[in-house]
Amino acid sequence: xxxxxxxxxxxxxxxxxxxxxxxxxxxxxxxxxxxxxxxxxxxxxxxxxxxxxxxxxxxxxxxxxxxxxxxxxxxxxxxxxxxxxxxxxxxxxxxxxxxxxxxxxxxxxxxxxxxxxxxxxxxxxxxxxxxxxxxxxxxxxxxxxxxxxxxxxxxxxxxxxxxxxxxxxxxxxxxxxxxxxxxxxxxxxxxxxxxxxxxxxxxxxxxxxxxxxxxxxxxxxxxxxxxxxxxxxxxxxxxxxxxxxxxxxxxxxxxxxxxxxxxxxxxxxxxxxxxxxxxxxxxxxxxxxxxxxxxxxxxxxxxxxxxxxxxxxxxxxxxxxxxxxxxxxx
Amino acid sequence: xxxxxxxxxxxxxxxxxxxxxxxxxxxxxxxxxxxxxxxxxxxxxxxxxxxxxxxxxxxxxxxxxxxxxxxxxxxxxxxxxxxxxxxxxxxxxxxxxxxxxxxxxxxxxxxxxxxxxxxxxxxxxxxxxxxxxxxxxxxxxxxxxxxxxxxxxxxxxxxxxxxxxxxxxxxxxxxxxxxxxxxxxxxxxxxxxxxxxxxxxxxxxxxxxxxxxxxxxxxxxxxxxxxxxxxxxxxxxxxxxxxxxxxxxxxxxxxxxxxxxxxxxxxxxxxxxxxxxxxxxxxxxxxxxxxxxxxxxxxxxxxxxxxxxxxxxxxxxxxxxxxxxxxxxx
DNA sequence: TTGTAGGCGTTATCAT
DNA sequence: ATGATAACGCCTACAA
Numbered sequence: 001x002x003x004x005x006x007x008x009x010x011x012x013x014x015x016x017x018x019x020x021x022x023x024x025x026x027x028x029x030x031x032x033x034x035x036x037x038x039x040x041x042x043x044x045x046x047x048x049x050x051x052x053x054x055x056x057x058x059x060x061x062x063x064x065x066x067x068x069x070x071x072x073x074x075x076x077x078x079x080x081x082x083x084x085x086x087x088x089x090x091x092x093x094x095x096x097x098x099x100x101x102x103x104x105x106x107x108x109x110x111x112x113x114x115x116x117x118x119x120x121x122x123x124x125x126x127x128x129x130x131x132x133x134x135x136x137x138x139x140x141x142x143x144x145x146x147x148x149x150x151x152x153x154x155x156x157x158x159x160x161x162x163x164x165x166x167x168x169x170x171x172x173x174x175x176x177x178x179x180x181x182x183x184x185x186x187x188x189x190x191x192x193x194x195x196x197x198x199x200x201x202x203x204x205x206x207x208x209x210x211x212x213x214x215x216x217x218x219x220x221x222x223x224x225x226x227x228x229x230x231x232x233x234x235x236x237x238x239x240x241x242x243x244x245x246x247x248x249x250x251x252x253x254x255x256x257x258x259x260x261x262x263x264x265x266x267x268x269x270x271x272x273x274x275x276x277x278x279x280x281x282x283x284x285x286x287x288x289x290x291x292x293x294x295x296x297x298x299x300x301x302x303x304x305x306x307x308x309x310x311x312x313x314x315x316x317x318x319x320x321x322x323x324x325x326x327x328x329x330x
Numbered sequence: 331x332x333x334x335x336x337x338x339x340x341x342x343x344x345x346x347x348x349x350x351x352x353x354x355x356x357x358x359x360x361x362x363x364x365x366x367x368x369x370x371x372x373x374x375x376x377x378x379x380x381x382x383x384x385x386x387x388x389x390x391x392x393x394x395x396x397x398x399x400x401x402x403x404x405x406x407x408x409x410x411x412x413x414x415x416x417x418x419x420x421x422x423x424x425x426x427x428x429x430x431x432x433x434x435x436x437x438x439x440x441x442x443x444x445x446x447x448x449x450x451x452x453x454x455x456x457x458x459x460x461x462x463x464x465x466x467x468x469x470x471x472x473x474x475x476x477x478x479x480x481x482x483x484x485x486x487x488x489x490x491x492x493x494x495x496x497x498x499x500x501x502x503x504x505x506x507x508x509x510x511x512x513x514x515x516x517x518x519x520x521x522x523x524x525x526x527x528x529x530x531x532x533x534x535x536x537x538x539x540x541x542x543x544x545x546x547x548x549x550x551x552x553x554x555x556x557x558x559x560x561x562x563x564x565x566x567x568x569x570x571x572x573x574x575x576x577x578x579x580x581x582x583x584x585x586x587x588x589x590x591x592x593x594x595x596x597x598x599x600x601x602x603x604x605x606x607x608x609x610x611x612x613x614x615x616x617x618x619x620x621x622x623x624x625x626x627x628x629x630x631x632x633x634x635x636x637x638x639x640x641x642x643x644x645x646x647x648x649x650x651x652x653x654x655x656x657x658x659x660x
Numbered sequence: 661t662t663g664t665a666g667g668c669g670t671t672a673t674c675a676t
Numbered sequence: 677a678t679g680a681t682a683a684c685g686c687c688t689a690c691a692a
Binding site: 122 | 663664667668
């Protein structure tokens with residue numbers, strides 16, 4: 001199966017290939033006589049002409065392709081390819097006539113070299129990178145690349161364009177909201193793993209609690225798994241002066257807390273509250289009355305494409321963009 | 331930023347560009363003297379040469395890109411871009427030096443035209459299609475395309491290469507397994523929506539139950555949502571001669587049944603059993619003791635790439651490939 | 661208003 | 677053993 005080219009149309013319509021190119025791409029140029037124009041357009045339609053993407057890319061040095069770059073090691077851990085970011089990217093790019101390429105590197109160290117290689121071999125015009133890496137060296141390696149890049153996630157370098165939700169604001173908002181609902185004893189389930197992101201969460205928690213005059217030391221747990229979080233929450237709930245509200249930073253812990261509440265015969269949204277700070281992809285999992293941040297990952301993907309396309313038009317890098325999702329109730 | 335080409339290497343090494351091409355692509359040809367070979371290789375490395383993908387594609391008529399094609403309308407409903415199929419495709423293709431392209435069309439009617447357009451404009455060598463469409467016309471339109479295609483999912487046309495799990499075998503296996511565990515009264519939660527797939531499930535259920543001498547009429551529910559399934563299961567569980575085991579074809583109904591069992595103080599894996607027939611992406615959701623089919627969507631993605639790459643090598647179309655996942659216990 | 665010619669980076673076919 | 681030369685399909689100066 002072979003396809004019609006501009007040359008074919010030119011021969012068929014009895015004109016030069018140049019004019020065909022001009023007419024089909026709607027270039028002004030001198031101005032073509034209406035007759036030839038129609039003739040060319042007609043033959044093009046008849047022959048089912050579609051411009052060859054590779055030839056165009058070779059000539060114009062623009063592939064109109066954008067790569068989403070992820071490390072296999074992080075896929076195994078965090079499953080970033082199963083986030084609604086991907087449909088968001090695809091939609092956002094598609095609307096601008098770009099295509100989305102998925103590029104998987106073995107490890108996060110391989111990300112920068114992979115981008116360099118793609119740039120050198122000209123497979124894409126720019127990259128969107130998702131990484132959960134905490135080490136500064138990784139981000140500075142990215143920054144050194146000349147290829148246009150936008151990061152999705154908590155990026156470790158403020159000079160790199162990045163899009164993410166605003167974790168500290170989420171903590172503060174949740175805490176303030178729970179206080180307004182009359183809670184003074186609030187429990188936190190947040191990972192104790194080391195790293196900038198977790199430290200940020202903890203620090204914000206302590207600061208915000210202090211500002212609001214709440215106790216931030218007493219009810220804290222590093223449990224992140226469903227069963228262990230359930231056990232811990234059950235213990236707290238049976239204590240005489242236990243917490244009347246919870247904040248969870250992970251979906252599994254949140255489900256565990258939900259289980260504990262159900263077992264204790266308590267209901268969220270009344271005497272008890274739960275606020276989830278996480279990417280909630282399965283809101284149906286939670287008990288009615290649960291509060292959660294409606295992080296719209298699809299929108300984050302779209303936003304990232306918008307930023308990257310800006311960059312491709314030589315607009316200045318915007319630096320970090322942080323989004324505070326709306327607080328919703330199931 | 332511009333990159334080294336074969337011409338640059340040729341000038342630098344004092345040879346013709348033709349030889350550079352030969353040496354770099356490891357073509358035999360006459361046989362190049364070891365000296366020039368080394369000199370060329372060395373300069374290439376020094377200059378950081380990477381072959382230009384677009385030029386190569388233009389010349390060789392091979393993009394080494396494969397598109398995963400999905401309709402936006404189906405993304406909204408079934409979220410296929412959030413399945414582990416995508417990492418499976420990316421990994422499978424990456425290993426063979428191919429790249430994965432994500433192509434989103436507005437509706438499923440747009441899929442065939444989109445593939446045709448990609449073929450005509452030469453952006454990919456083949457396509458992998460995921461669709462949940464039930465109408466025969468859709469599949470025959472796909473079959474008419476000359477572009478290499480592999481379908482993932484319950485494909486409506488047996489002549490099209492397709493990869494999916496074996497739904498009837500899963501029903502039979504689950505039923506047989508539950509009977510072997512001593513159950514004679516088994517409840518089914520399966521969608522009552524019309525369509526080939528659901529009909530297939532129901533028919534298989536009736537047939538298999540008859541073969542095993544079980545009652546297939548009494549305990550059936552079309553509930554697919556968590557709460558409504560929970561209510562129904564609770565009713566059944568409180569009946570004097572209610573079912574002692576359940577089969578669920580959807581994740582939400584399964585969680586509802588789990589809730590009902592917990593509320594009734596029953597435990598799976600002992601006097602009560604639950605088998606889930608579905609893509610279980612969150613096994614941690616289920617109560618310990620729950621049975622489920624470990625459908626490895628990543629492997630399905632890999633398998634699909636393998637089939638497509640076969641097709642690209644002009645191997646004959648394999649027709650439908652059906653996989654029976656292992657039955658596992660949480 | 662239209663045509664010619666050159667080139668993007670590669671591969672492939674011919675000579676030498 | 678090595679070099680010209682001609683495509684692949686498209687775009688863009690420059691000429692007529």
